[in-house]
Amino acid sequence: MTHAVVVEDLVVRYGDLVAVDHVSFTAAAGEVTAVLGPNGAGKTSTIEVCEGYRCPTSGSARVLGFDPQRQQTEMSKRIGVMLQEGGVSPSAKVADVVRLYCDLYGKGVDPAELIEQVGLGERVRSNFRRLSGGEKQRLSLAMAMAARPEVAFLDEPTSGVDITGRQTIRTIVRDLAATGCAVVLATHELDEADKLADHVVIFDRGRVVADGSLDELRRGHDEIRFRSAPDLDVGALAATLHVPVRAVGRGEYVVDGGAAHVAAVTAWLNDAGHPLEDLRAGKQRLEDVFLRLTGHEGST
């Protein structure tokens, strides 16, 4: 596997604040790597170091073998960047912006085709300020794609985007990875990472608290979810099953255990005269993995 991005022992400080605290991870070509964490976890600072925009306090980042700070000019020809927000003047027209970025990268990308690809064909003469949140994000994505990037850094690409727009962006991101591009996707939206990522790096308070594929992060953390009466005696059920059981909402419960416990749960509820609805057995959701590792609720 080719590692397009290698971050080693990276530290970024702003005065007394340690925004990134000895972070290490890699991102492979042809994969979507989700850098996941709550706001202020250090995701954007880490990505800005990789883009060559910010200098690290210590440690290093390598992108396609380049030092982002010392070889930014060479590196920038081969990477695409999508900022968390902004990057375009409100009065700039879609067609002019895409044309400019296609010319800046000089990779022969046709601006008209790119505009159609991101679904902005009908907004080509519109000013940036007239675009919806989703359209702005798609324009920003087009600016990154104008580079025909080998590495794409996408910072919160679906933030503020409606369901249809999210679907379009997900398709584009998957297609980008399918061309061999290493997509580094910073997001605090767990659902987005769950749907797109091959590899997840979870940040919390400037540190990496988990790093692996979704399957790896969920391995050993099977669970059973079900709905029943709101006043269930979870202590009694846990004693019967010999595994932890917890209520996660009104009438919603989680058993920390695999499918082997399904029969026991069903029997116990039946004996106790409680209803059983929506029983699902399988791997933990990414949201639960995140919660377990960080103690924070993530956005979904």
Add this chain to the structure above:
Amino acid sequence: MSPLRAQLRHEVSTTLRNGEQLLLTLIIPVLLLVFFSLVDVLPTDTPEPIDFLAPGILALAVMSSAMVSLGIGTGFERTYKVLKRLGTTPLGRGRLIAAKIIAVVVVELVQFAVLIPIAYILGWSPTDPNWIAALAAVIVGTVAFAGIGLTLAGRLRGEINLAALNGLYLVLLLLGGMVIPFTKLPGAVSAVAKALPSGALADVLRETLTSGGVRPSTSWAILVAWAAITPIAATRLFRWE
């Protein structure tokens, strides 16, 4: 197309299609030139107002594009993270600034192509003009004003920068020897006005276009000093985000 050319084309077309920029860089100088040439209300100390006004309005044009237009545009681009985004492309920061400065020069050429013929039509007849020296003064003035514009753009928030540059434009217009002679200003104000880059550029242009000389003068020294100091200030104080 090279990144520099692509950005330069974008800068020039954006400026020339922007109504506010056109008002500032072209319409106001033309209106001032025409109005005060035809309506003799300014105490210009010359037989024909146009002989005083033409060099002053050319200086005003330089200030409008190099300081105000460049400064306001760059300030808002900084606020909207346009500079940050462009900084991650093959253009890079150095060529971005180069494209902006060259775009200012292109806009100045358009300004002169409009203003100088209008001045001639209005009766301007410079005696023994030294256009080469005038061009040198315009280049030095452009550097000085661009340094001021970029210094403010690189430190202030977009709206504050807009207000500051518009206010500075008005002050320099009134005190800069462009439409009102230094001799008509109160003594202390006149001394300060002569030390301003606007006053120095207007004075140098008037000297080179009417007396044909490039003789060393205090105004040349002041203008060169501003051109040496303000880019250094911009380099040291500019913040990209």
